[in-house]
Amino acid sequence: MKVTEHIAGATKPLVSFEILPPVKGKSIDNIFSNLDPLMEFKPSFINVTYHRAEQTYKRRADGSFDRVEIRKRPGTVGICAALMNRYRVDAVPHLICGGFAKEETENALIDLHYLGIDNVLALRGDSPGNEKFFAPHPQGHRYAVELVQQVVNLNEGHYLEEDIVDAGKTDFCIGVAGYPEKHFEAANMELDLHYLQQKIAAGADYITTQMFFNNNSYFKYLENCKNANIHVPIVPGLKPLTNKKQLSMIPSIFHVDIPQEFTNEMLKCKTDADCELVGTEWLIAQCRELLAKKVPVLHFYTLGKPKVVYNVVKAIL
Numbered sequence: 137m138k139v140t141e142h143i144a145g146a147t148k149p150l151v152s153f154e155i156l157p158p159v160k161g162k163s164i165d166n167i168f169s170n171l172d173p174l175m176e177f178k179p180s181f182i183n184v185t186y187h188r189a190e191q192t193y194k195r196r197a198d199g200s201f202d203r204v205e206i207r208k209r210p211g212t213v214g215i216c217a218a219l220m221n222r223y224r225v226d227a228v229p230h231l232i233c234g235g236f237a238k239e240e241t242e243n244a245l246i247d248l249h250y251l252g253i254d255n256v257l258a259l260r261g262d263s264p265g266n267e268k269f270f271a272p273h274p275q276g277h278r279y280a281v282e283l284v285q286q287v288v289n290l291n292e293g294h295y296l297e298e299d300i301v302d303a304g305k306t307d308f309c310i311g312v313a314g315y316p317e318k319h320f321e322a323a324n325m326e327l328d329l330h331y332l333q334q335k336i337a338a339g340a341d342y343i344t345t346q347m348f349f350n351n352n353s354y355f356k357y358l359e360n361c362k363n364a365n366i367h368v369p370i371v372p373g374l375k376p377l378t379n380k381k382q383l384s385m386i387p388s389i390f391h392v393d394i395p396q397e398f399t400n401e402m403l404k405c406k407t408d409a410d411c412e413l414v415g416t417e418w419l420i421a422q423c424r425e426l427l428a429k430k431v432p433v434l435h436f437y438t439l440g441k442p443k444v445v446y447n448v449v450k451a452i453l
């Protein structure tokens with residue numbers, strides 16, 4: 137079932153979760169043991185992130201180095217299939233432009249279609265850790281809007297090979313990313329919203345936001361989107377904070393603010409357990425306010441903190 141169908145048919149607040157594939161070599165059982173307790177809340181869908189390959193250097197016996205490409209977290213498509221099989225839940229694989237030729241993307245979409253997956257979240261992806269700016273694959277896409285267009289083309293039965301005629305159509309529901317505090321590369325919010333509107337005009341069905349810790353930035357974003365002629369559902373992305381290191385790490389990685397009041401409470405904590413309690417309470421308060429404003433779904437970035445997310449959802453539903 138499509139994310140937009142879940143939202144349209146909802147009679148009570150919906151929840152969804154986002155997970156990362158395990159690091160290569162680690163067992164999928166870890167994912168299951170994290171998700172098993174959370175399934176009590178009957179999530180409408182579970183997102184699975186996608187991770188591009190990174191360049192790294194391996195030392196040879198003679199002391200010189202080989203440049204090798206390693207995908208540290210493969211398995212997005214397989215995990216989606218495993219989640220559907222184990223939990224009978226809708227999976228939302230993320231697809232990224234970075235590192236992929238259009239042909240590879242098309243083949244991935246065909247795999248997803250054969251697996252009965254109805255949704256994709258279409259993203260650009262970031263530059264690899266060792267590069268400052270995003271560079272597209274020579275045969276790939278530069279912006280997420282182009283990836284949205286490719287999925288729409290396939291939904292209309294248009295494949296990259298133009299001589300494929302009478303081709304089967306896919307029927308993906310397409311999500312895209314939005315940034316209540318602006319994407320860090322955008323010159324200003326107006327321009328960022330302009331490009332977001334292009335993704336919707338190209339055929340995206342809904343938006344999932346970057347995490348935010350101050351609901352006012354999300355409420356303001358809803359207003360801004362409306363003014364920018366964006367009228368699709370905007371799913372809020374939520375993340376629990378559980379330690380002091382995150383107070384500097386999260387803003388540097390995700391380019392988001394952590395409110396002063398929250399920061400002060402975290403700084404008073406003596407242990408990580410205290411921080412976890414403060415982070416849990418903050419997220420519960422955020423969720424209650426969002427529910428009061430009738431958000432379509434609460435989407436949790438579980439990222440290895442299933443217990444905190446469990447406690448939050450238990451407290452609010």
Ligand code: FAD
Binds near residue numbers: 232320321322
């Ligand atoms: P785009 O929409 O392409 O925007 C990128 C930048 O370019 C923005 O500044 C935008 O304003 C600008 N822009 C857009 N279109 C144009 C245009 N036509 N001309 C000029 N400028 C333009 N990353 C991963 O690698 N894997 C994941 O699984 C993943 N999941 C994510 C899930 C969510 C909900 C979010 C919010 C982010 C996720 N990311 C993921 C991170 C994401 O890939 C990065 O934030 C990336 O830098 C931007 O992706 P985007 O899809 O928003 O890009």
